[in-house]
Amino acid sequence: MNYYSLNKVAPNTSFKDAVIKGLAPDKGLYFPEKIKPLPKSFFNDIDKLSHTEIAFETIKQFVSPEIPEDVLKNIVNDTLSFNFPVVKLNKNISTLELFHGPTMAFKDVGARFMARCLGYFNQNNDKEVTVLVATSGDTGGAVANGFLGVKGVNVVILYPSGKVSDIQEKQLTTLGQNITALEVNGTFDDCQAMVKTAFLDEELTNQMQLTSANSINVARWLPQLFYFMFAYKQLYKQYNNIVFSVPSGNFGNICAGMMAQQLGLPIKHFVASNNANNVVTRYLISQLYEPKQSVQTISNAMDVGAPSNFIRIEEIYKNNFETLKENLSSYSFSDDETKKAMLEIYNSYSYVADPHGAVGYLGCKTYLKDNPNAHCVFLETAHPTKFLDVVEEVIKKEQPLPKQIQSVMGKEKKSIVISSYDELKEFLLK
Numbered sequence: 001m002n003y004y005s006l007n008k009v010a011p012n013t014s015f016k017d018a019v020i021k022g023l024a025p026d027k028g029l030y031f032p033e034k035i036k037p038l039p040k041s042f043f044n045d046i047d048k049l050s051h052t053e054i055a056f057e058t059i060k061q062f063v064s065p066e067i068p069e070d071v072l073k074n075i076v077n078d079t080l081s082f083n084f085p086v087v088k089l090n091k092n093i094s095t096l097e098l099f100h101g102p103t104m105a106f107k108d109v110g111a112r113f114m115a116r117c118l119g120y121f122n123q124n125n126d127k128e129v130t131v132l133v134a135t136s137g138d139t140g141g142a143v144a145n146g147f148l149g150v151k152g153v154n155v156v157i158l159y160p161s162g163k164v165s166d167i168q169e170k171q172l173t174t175l176g177q178n179i180t181a182l183e184v185n186g187t188f189d190d191c192q193a194m195v196k197t198a199f200l201d202e203e204l205t206n207q208m209q210l211t212s213a214n215s216i217n218v219a220r221w222l223p224q225l226f227y228f229m230f231a232y233k234q235l236y237k238q239y240n241n242i243v244f245s246v247p248s249g250n251f252g253n254i255c256a257g258m259m260a261q262q263l264g265l266p267i268k269h270f271v272a273s274n275n276a277n278n279v280v281t282r283y284l285i286s287q288l289y290e291p292k293q294s295v296q297t298i299s300n301a302m303d304v305g306a307p308s309n310f311i312r313i314e315e316i317y318k319n320n321f322e323t324l325k326e327n328l329s330s331y332s333f334s335d336d337e338t339k340k341a342m343l344e345i346y347n348s349y350s351y352v353a354d355p356h357g358a359v360g361y362l363g364c365k366t367y368l369k370d371n372p373n374a375h376c377v378f379l380e381t382a383h384p385t386k387f388l389d390v391v392e393e394v395i396k397k398e399q400p401l402p403k404q405i406q407s408v409m410g411k412e413k414k415s416i417v418i419s420s421y422d423e424l425k426e427f428l429l430k
């Protein structure tokens with residue numbers, strides 16, 4: 001599959017090149033040249049397929065011919081070594097749990113898939129690759145874990161100081177080896193802007209091979225479409241009109257769901273559930289796209305003021321506002337509403353949701369008011385113990401710590417504090 005830049009200036013390129021570059025030279029995000037829908041029979045019989053079979057069939061067109069089928073099968077098998085259960089809360093609402101991987105957030109799949117693709121492309125290459133990542137909480141830990149010890153790859157993670165949870169910080173600052181954490185005095189948007197600037201800095205790119213492991217990289221972004229297939233497989237025999245409410249920040253996950261829809265997955269509608277960082281909610285009302293500095297919330301991984309992937313969403317719906325609105329609704333919720341939702345989910349269904357999942361739940365409830373015949377699945381994007389303080393404060397119950405979380409507790413944080421792009425550049429050139 002070839003990819004084009006959404007800025008339409010840089011030349012089209014192969015999957016391999018798009019993965020290695022991350023961002024196109026004209027600073028545009030890469031997008032596949034074609035999307036070939038899967039046959040109807042694939043969806044009619046999806047319950048007969050395993051997760052790895054579904055993943056293989058759905059990602060194949062995007063990575064071939066550079067990744068041969070036998071290699072792809074291994075990559076997919078290795079990537080998906082945990083489960084993705086749907087839990088039904090009531091007749092209209094279910095949740096898809098995406099936190100059973102090593103760092104307990106939905107980023108594990110994309111990070112592991114991309115690490116294996118890059119490892120494959122890099123196997124006969126002497127040149128080291130530096131993977132730059134901006135994180136508002138979960139991408140950093142997942143990428144650190146996914147790339148730990150990968151030959152020829154150095155990972156540099158930028159995160160906003162004081163704006164990620166304690167567990168998230170441990171996950172991205174304690175691994176050592178080929179992983180370095182840079183603690184930025186600023187917001188996630190500042191981190192993301194620094195990463196994008198680095199890609200355009202020829203003094204850097206002439207000296208080192210830089211790539212990104214954020215969802216701007218197609219190998220990190222596209223595997224997220226598996227989730228929507230896995231949920232559908234578990235629900236389609238019981239429900240029509242399946243709607244997904246996706247807690248959204250950088251909009252990579254929901255945009256991957258839209259790619260699943262383009263492949264033919266019968267998704268009735270998407271709900272982008274936002275915290276107070278609501279640029280897309282406002283856009284759907286006013287048709288004015290006005291990114292602004294992010295504000296801090298209890299669903300911190302969604303504290304994004306300028307979502308990278310919105311441009312891909314516009315491309316999917318052919319830059320047509322009416323088509324976009326037919327497929328996408330967006331609502332924004334405050335921290336107080338989120339906490340109330342966490343308590344409601346716990347009291348009504350004995351289910352412990354994290355703040356991001358709770359925002360997704362609120363999105364379902366709002367959508368269902370006008371669409372009572374839908375079945376709404378909210379994505380539970382991270383395990384509640386990643387946000388232990390707020391979860392225990394709200395539901396007033398101590399939470400047992402899963403082994404993935406226990407394994408980072410008590411480890412020593414190692415980070416380098418930076419305040420500007422120049423300091424990032426100086427670090428990279430050293």
Ligand SMILES: Cc1ncc(COP(=O)(O)O)c(C=O)c1O
Nearest residue numbers: 138248249250251252253301381
């Ligand atoms: C727990 C959690 N929920 C939701 C999101 C938002 O996802 P996206 O950036 O793909 O919109 C993130 C961060 O990406 C996250 O870590």
Ligand SMILES: N[C@@H](CCOP(=O)(O)O)C(=O)O
Nearest residue numbers: 135136137138139214215301
């Ligand atoms: N919420 C993310 C922000 C980065 O998103 P990405 O999908 O573009 O990597 C995080 O947890 O870091």
